[in-house]
Structure formats: C-alpha cells, structure tokens
Amino acid sequence: MGRPREFDVDDALETAMELFWRKGYEGTSLTDLTEGMGITKPSLYGVFGNKEGLFLKALERYERTKMNFFHEALNEPKARDVAEKILRGFADSQTAETSPSGCLGINGALACSEAAAEIQKCLIENRQRGERELGKRFERAAKEGDLPAGHEPYDLARYIMTISQGTAIQAASGADRPALYRVIDMALQFWPETGAPQN
Amino acid sequence: MGRPREFDVDDALETAMELFWRKGYEGTSLTDLTEGMGITKPSLYGVFGNKEGLFLKALERYERTKMNFFHEALNEPKARDVAEKILRGFADSQTAETSPSGCLGINGALACSEAAAEIQKCLIENRQRGERELGKRFERAAKEGDLPAGHEPYDLARYIMTISQGTAIQAASGADRPALYRVIDMALQFWPETGAPQN
DNA sequence: CGAATTGTATACCGATCGGTATAAAAAAAT
DNA sequence: ATTTTTTTATACCGATCGGTATACAATTCG
Numbered sequence: 001m002g003r004p005r006e007f008d009v010d011d012a013l014e015t016a017m018e019l020f021w022r023k024g025y026e027g028t029s030l031t032d033l034t035e036g037m038g039i040t041k042p043s044l045y046g047v048f049g050n051k052e053g054l055f056l057k058a059l060e061r062y063e064r065t066k067m068n069f070f071h072e073a074l075n076e077p078k079a080r081d082v083a084e085k086i087l088r089g090f091a092d093s094q095t096a097e098t099s100p101s102g103c104l105g106i107n108g109a110l111a112c113s114e115a116a117a118e119i120q121k122c123l124i125e126n127r128q129r130g131e132r133e134l135g136k137r138f139e140r141a142a143k144e145g146d147l148p149a150g151h152e153p154y155d156l157a158r159y160i161m162t163i164s165q166g167t168a169i170q171a172a173s174g175a176d177r178p179a180l181y182r183v184i185d186m187a188l189q190f191w192p193e194t195g196a197p198q199n
Numbered sequence: 200m201g202r203p204r205e206f207d208v209d210d211a212l213e214t215a216m217e218l219f220w221r222k223g224y225e226g227t228s229l230t231d232l233t234e235g236m237g238i239t240k241p242s243l244y245g246v247f248g249n250k251e252g253l254f255l256k257a258l259e260r261y262e263r264t265k266m267n268f269f270h271e272a273l274n275e276p277k278a279r280d281v282a283e284k285i286l287r288g289f290a291d292s293q294t295a296e297t298s299p300s301g302c303l304g305i306n307g308a309l310a311c312s313e314a315a316a317e318i319q320k321c322l323i324e325n326r327q328r329g330e331r332e333l334g335k336r337f338e339r340a341a342k343e344g345d346l347p348a349g350h351e352p353y354d355l356a357r358y359i360m361t362i363s364q365g366t367a368i369q370a371a372s373g374a375d376r377p378a379l380y381r382v383i384d385m386a387l388q389f390w391p392e393t394g395a396p397q398n
Numbered sequence: 399c400g401a402a403t404t405g406t407a408t409a410c411c412g413a414t415c416g417g418t419a420t421a422a423a424a425a426a427a428t
Numbered sequence: 429a430t431t432t433t434t435t436t437a438t439a440c441c442g443a444t445c446g447g448t449a450t451a452c453a454a455t456t457c458g
Contacts, residue, residue, distance in 0.1 A: 002434025003424040024310035026226060030416060032312075040436060041417075051416065102310070106368060111223035111306035113231075115416095124372045151385070158369065158378060159385045166365030169305060170357065173323045179357060186350065186358045190388035201404025202454040229446060239406060240447075250446065314446095 009047060012037040016048075017058035022100035025055050025109045025119045055108070055119060059126070062104045066093050070130060078194045079141035083160050086134065087187065090164040091180040094171035102172030106165060131161045148191050163187045208246060211236040215247075216257035221299035224254050224308045224318045254307070254318055258325070261303045265292050269329060277393045278340035282359050285333065286386065289363035290379040293370035301371030305364060330360045347390050362386045 015036045019028045030051060034041055048054035069089030076082045094102050105127060109120040131154075138153035147153065167180045214235045218227045229250060233240055247253035268288030275281045293301055304326055308319040330353075337352035346352065366379045 001426055002432085003426095003436075005435065022310060023312055027310055027312040027315070029312070029414080031414085040438090042419095042438095043436065045417070046435070107310035110309050110368070110371060111221060111226055111301070113222055113226040113228070116226070127368075127372055152381075155378075155381045155385065158374070159382050162362065162365035162369055162382050164365070165368035166361035166363070169309070169326075169364035169368070170361055172309060173326055175357070179354075182351075182354045183358050183361050186354065186389065187386070190385065200456050201402085202406075202456095204405065205454095228444080230444085239408085241408095241449095242406065244447070245405070 005043075005047075007037070007039050007043070012039060012044075012047075013054075013058055013061050016054055017061050017104065018100060020055055020058050020108055021062070021102075021104040022107070024107050024112075025051075026112050026116050052119065056122070059104065059108070059122075063126075066099070066104075069093070071133075074133065074137045079138055079144075079146045080188070080191050080194050082134070082137055082141075083156075083191065084184070084188060086160055087163060087167075087184045088181070091167050091171075091177060091184060094168050095175075095177040095180060101174070103165075103168040106168050107172065127161070127165075131157050134160060159187075204242075204246075206236070206238050206242070211238060211243075211246075212253075212257055212260050215253055216260050216303065217299055219254055219257050219307055220261070220301070220303040221306070223306050223311075224250075225311050225315050251318065255321070258303065258307065258321075262325075265298070265303075268292070270332075273332065273336045278337055278343075278345045279387070279390050279393050281333070281336055281340075282355075282390065283383070283387060285359055286362060286366075286383045287380070290366050290370070290376060290383060293367050294374075294376040294379060300373075302364075302367040305367050306371065326360070326364070330356050333359060358386075 015038075016033055019032055019036050023032065030041060030044070033051075033054070034044055037044065044054065048057060069092075070086060073082050073085035073089060076085055090103070093099070100107075105123050108123050109116050112120050135154035135157035138147060138156050141147050142153050147156065163184065167175070167183060170180060170183070214237075215232055218231055218235050222231065229240060229243070232250075232253070233243055236243065243253065247256060268291075269285060272281050272284035272288060275284055289302070292298070299306075304322050307322050308315050311319050334353040334356035337346060337355050340346050341352050346355065362383065366374070366382060369379060369382070
C-alpha cells in the first residue's frame, strides 16, 4: 500500500516536543521543526495536520511520558505523600539533563499573540484540570482526616500547584534540582510528616 | 526647535508596557504597538530606537511603577514582614484589574526564539537580581536573629520568589486575588508571626 | 520672510511566517 | 508490466515580520 514512510513518527514527535518545550509554540518555526525532525513540510502536514495539531500531539506525548508521575502520585495513600511526590516529580522533570528546563505546559504559550490564543487556552485548561484532580484527591483526604487542620482541599491543591509552577520558572531561569528540592522542603514544612505506617 | 512631537512619550510607553505584559515580547507586533500607542513606525523608532529598546524602556517603567513595592518591602524592620509584603505586593500587581494579569518579567519572554534570546536573558537576570537582593536582606536578618531557625537566607529568598513566580502563573491562568492570598497565607505558615513590637 | 530643524505620513524593503500545489519516487495490487 | 496508492522533494503562495527611505508638515531661529 503505497510508498513507506521514511521517518519514525514517534522520534519526530519527541523532537517536536523538545523544541516546543524549549522555545514555546510561537517561538518554534516550521523551519525549526522540519530541520529538527529531519522531515519536509509536506511530510509534517501529512502526518500531524498542521502546526497546532503537532503541538497538541506533542503535548499529549509530554503528559504521557513526562507527567506520568502525577497520576501515580494521586494513588499514594497519604495526602502528604501525594503532595511531596507531585512537588518532587515536577522538580525532577523541570531539571532533567536530557530535556529542556522548565515545563512545556507553561513554556508552550504563557503570553502570546492572538494567533496562539487557542493553544494558550488549552494549556490553561490543562493546568486547571491537574489542579482540580489534586483538589479532588485532597477532598478525599479531608474525609479521611488526612489533611492538616484548617486547610481547604482546593486551597491546598492550588498551593501545591503554585509551588510547582514557581519551580518551573526557577528551572527555566537556571536553578538546579537541589535548589528546587530545598524550596520544596520549606513548602512542606507546615505539613506534619506522615507517621510510621500503622500496620 | 523643529516640529513638536504630537504624542505623549509616557502615555505611549505605558501602552507598550501593557501590550508586552499581555502578549509577551515576540507576541507583540510592531503593528500592535503602533496602533495601540497611536503613533507611526518612524515616530516609534525615532523615540525608542527599535522594538528591543522599546521593550527595555517598558520594563524599566514596569519596575519603577509596578514593582516599587519590592524595595519598599526590603525596608521593613522584620524579615517576616519583608516576605509578606513582597508576596502580597506581587499578588496585588498580578491581579490588578487595570493591568494585564501576571507579571511582565515572566510573560515578556519565558520561552522564545533565538531572536528574543537577549530579552530572555535580560529578564532572567532581572529575576535573579531581585532574588539576590532579597537574599542579602535575609542575610542581615540572620545576623539579627530575625530568621526562623534552620533556614539559609538565600534559600528563603528563593522560596519567596518561587511562590511569587507561581502566583504569576496562577494569575495568568485566571486565579483572583483572594485565591492567591490564601496561597500566601499557607506559604507563610511555617514562619512564626512577628510578635508585638517591643517598645 | 526664508532657512534650518525635527516629527509625521506613506510607501516600501528583504526576510520569514505558516501552509500548499505539483510532480517525481517508491512501494503494493492487478 | 502496468496501475494505484502513498510519501517525498521542490518550488511556490499570500501575509506578516521588524525596519527604513523619502517626502512632506510644523515649528524655531536668523
């Protein structure tokens, strides 16, 4: 059935993801993409539709391969461990040596022209969805008596996400992992450590 | 001598600042700028040099008019009040109804093409300078026995700046001021409140 | 009143933007 | 071997990018 494709779609998508991650949606040109991916424009459009479609598929890949720690963290039995795994998971991803610094979900399109408004909106909703999922997890924790006293679940979720978004900026500005870990240690100070598991 | 200028330089700069704040350096086109400022391109280039020069002057204005709380906060006698004033000052600026959401120093050029690398570098240094100044202030506080035990001054400074950079993303994503204030309340929990002034 | 000076308006510059038409190349199906 | 199908290579599209040359309008100085 026709001429076989000469490039690996997954490899190409990985490269596109890294470019968008480093330079943002609008900062990455089609020339950057085709040269980086090693394919021509017709090939790119044939497989990924257009630039917007390529970005969305790259974002999907990012969520699947780089943000997988998030949903794993939600399964931790103690809320504090959920919080800590999320904070350290973000910090790890934001400072990995084999990837760009910071976070694609923020670098992608924080402030941009009208041409990228749709992508910007998509990334905002992406962040809000994560925060909502964490809020739901903390709601469960509240029912289980597993939250520090005097805190609303969704406020705690926003707090955790705010720290992680802050470390994303820090990482994009050159902060290394140990520095972010010290920030996280401080951010978790008010949250009493989980005691020995009561088996 | 010569034909008088038909526009107010300060008004024009204010408009440019707001545009860069909302759409970023690369997301703001010269057409956006000239239309918004109500001037022609030759006028813009005559007064501000070029797009880069205009951005730097807009950033200067931003620091002078929107970030003035920062250096005022450094003059607070107690380190905790320094921290709190900075956190609330950022949150106020990031959620002011008369200005774009978020922070020009981050929105301006977080991830961008090579063409904006110089602006990006300038903004990174800008953030690092603020963090360093806060660190110096906390160093003084450490000597005065005015820091919570077990914390390094520069770690505390990074912690405060990370929270503020996080609230900048939150604000850019639609979070309102009360929500950010609740985050700040939590972020300051580990830091014992300043007692009554010992007069 | 000129002459000199400065700002503005218009039109234009080459380069790059995202995107596509056309046709050749490489495989499977007949 | 020929037809059919899919991918790739090249060249091109109009629009917009940041920036400027040129001419004209408005002012001060002599």
